[in-house]
Amino acid sequence: MRRSIPVVAAALGLALTMTACSSGGSSTGDQTSAPPSEAPTSAAPTLSGTLTMWVDETRIDVMKPIVQEFTAQTGVKVDLVQKVSGDIRTDFVKQVPTGQGPDVIIGAHDWTGEFVNNGVVAPIELGDKADGFATSAIQAFTYDGKLYGAPYAIENIALVRNNKLQPETTAKTFDDLVTEGKKAGKKYSVLIQQGDQGDAYHLYPLQTSFDAPIFKQSGDGSYTNELGLGGANGDKFAKYIAKLGKEKVLSASIGGDQAKAAFEKGDSPYIVTGPWYTTEFTQKGMDISVLPVPSAGGSEAKPFVGVQGAFISSKSKNPLLAQAFVTSFLTTEKVQTELYKAGGRLPALKASAEQVDDPVLKGFNEAGATGAPMPSIPEMGAMWAFWGTTQVQIISGQAKDPAAAWTKMVKNMQDAIDKAGK
């Protein structure tokens, strides 16, 4: 509750000198869009009330027509508030306890753990509708056995090929792919973005092909609390990326922007990336194909799956309307298909996913078919940091003994989890 004191106090301090007070009291974002006037259909009862929903800049245009439709159907207005993606996560945690937060937010599934841990998100019950969704999508929003979000889109990374430079791929292993890529005679063979903080997410397909997943998985595919990336398999993977670093396939100086720019320039026949960049590639007229990442360590290369969906605040003043919007409206085939058409991401609802005819998205779908969702435990922030840092040190050759550096990292990760659980 006290969090809002500085904001309000500052606003009023300002008012004192400016002799005018125009603060609306809500410290929300900059762009709100009120849907058009109520137009209830005869079938639906006329409702009143307003839901506040936080959306980031990439999804606000996708959501606008959807909420207008909801308003037309039910008479409930939805106030869309645009916020930066990272702010949605932290501000939701900060503002829900004050009672000033939004009713609904659109976000990524890996926020679930933090939200549950802070008690800011309400569980939802999809009932039998849950069976209509991709298993990984439901799994992604499930935390401690309860569902906390309604999924609408799935995304994952895959191998993207520039058909102009490399019309065909015969490589069955990642090593072959590198050799094949080198034959194309360009500056790079395969681009995998890293950057100076590392990027474990983009290396994860290679890591899983060594059977070294971040956490061990139980029979139904959900994660256990036991780290799985250590041991002999992890060591092998560490040595492998050290080798790729030496061969200059991987480099800390190639961040996301550099990798994208190089691929667009035609400097590389292959890039490992996600749908967020391929839409730009196709818009620029590039001829691309999307393939699964070949295995490096013998097993199947499985990327992380990221799922987007809607969360409901545990302190929403309109719990029923919010639930109606999230569980009954967003989950319909019609809406999921519309979201896919506007957003260009694979729908989480199976019935809508079957209608996808875009070869690029289909390629991503196949590449991620066996992938597991990113873990959503609150400690993942620390995991990512340890993970990326160590990988960069191995790739750049700073860590002289890759296996030892990897083992040390696993120990630090375990310590971080143990300390946090205290």
Add this chain to the structure above:
Amino acid sequence: MSHQQTITPEDEGTPPRPPGERPRNGTGGVSHARDFGRGFWVKLVLVALIDAGAVYGILSAVSVSQWAIAGFLVLALVLVNWAYFSKRALPAKYLLPGLVFLFVYVIFSACYTAFIAFTNYGDGHNSTKSDAVQAILIQNEQRVEGSAAYPLTIVSQGGTLGFAVVQDGTVEVGTQDDPLAPVTGATADGDKAATVPGWDVLGFAQIAQEQDAVVNLRVPVSDDAADGSLRTSDGLTAYVYQSTMTYDPATDTMTDSATGTVYTADDHGNFRSADGTALTPGWRVTVGFENFTRAFTDSRISGPFLQILVWTFAFAFLSVLTTFALGLFLAVVFNDPRIRGRKVYRALLILPYAFPGFLAALVWKGMLNVDFGFVNQTLLHGASIPWLTDPWLAKLSVLMVNLWLGFPYMFLVCTGALQSIPGDVLESAKMDGASPVRVQRSIVFPLLMVSVAPLLVSSFAFNFNNFSLIYMLTGGGPDFQGTPIIVGHTDILISMVYSVAFESGVKQYGFASALSILIFVIVGVISWWGFRRTRRLEEL
């Protein structure tokens, strides 16, 4: 400006005035309060606007039960009106705006930080206890496995809400207190109850009016509580839930009905069982000096701490030294009247100062990239010098970028100080036959230091906490290898605090506040000592 003076202005020695004529500028002797000229009306309007804003603020604060803010605003309102309408409060008229800002922006935030430092506020302890209890109860309500979904009709009888569902073809109604029971004469429409004698069937619009009551309603399925209860989250369908946790306010305990484990509220804002397992979420409590002692006892922090402390001092000291040396040198050079177009040079030199620091740091980060950066690619013709990834080069890069960012400030300050040195002092030195070097060393520099030295101390304090430069340029990297927290060779204390308290994934506001207070103490002591030293310079 006393009461008496306004009555007998003659006492002040001002010439006597015919009665009725008011002083021209209001400072003569008649208080503003008695002066109904144009100035008074302007003041009246301004104060009225402030009052309107304050009253609006008070009303909004009261409406959301923020009593502290409301109290502060009432106080401020009274003070403002007293200060600007009283005839005794002339100093207050000038001081009040400053005091209000001081309170809001400095004292309040400092006290608030101090307060947070004594709490466990952070992830997992985000809100009040009642919120935590409610969240635990909701999170531990499980849908009974394999149970059916009931299309729901919500009914009401004299203000009591009830659920009507169809079970095996018969309509059953239940409320909070009465378990589901068949109602005779009720009709069903498919699998949904249509009419229930004695009860009003609510439409969705009516349901939405009573959202909270509907969502919180639990209707027992049978007399046996173990069978679970019906609840709805969307008002359309009900499911059978079983609550595995029950809260007993009398003993302040949570009991897991499935395992029988009792979780007792502890003094750290958690329900904890006998074997130490805690339920999440917890709530915010004060934890005394625990955050402070943790800074010294947590082995994960104390490991790299010394290295970072040494670098923080080195960074702050070298930053001040290099920027001051370059700034002073340029100031002396461009202070020489023989240089043509000095104004142009000076303007150009101040340019880096005009860039926002964090933006410049980001630009430099790009320019220093090993393979793509402008420095390696263009200036050094394709060299691959790891400016930001080698521990020592990264430290050098940080200092160089900070030099680029910081020297214009020193240049400005020194130029100003040089120009304020009286010309006759320099002239008499020349007359006495002092060489130019000697003049600089014995006259100019000591006089310069009198006015510049305090600024060097504050520049040291600023660089000691120069978070944005480190965070934007290197992010603290290159990281130490294998340390239990992610910190690096260029991390300074404040960026280490950020890394430990926020980037570890679990945000710990309490701990971060405690650490920042510790840093404040370090900086405060150094500054105090530095300012004492500079005072000695004035005695020269």
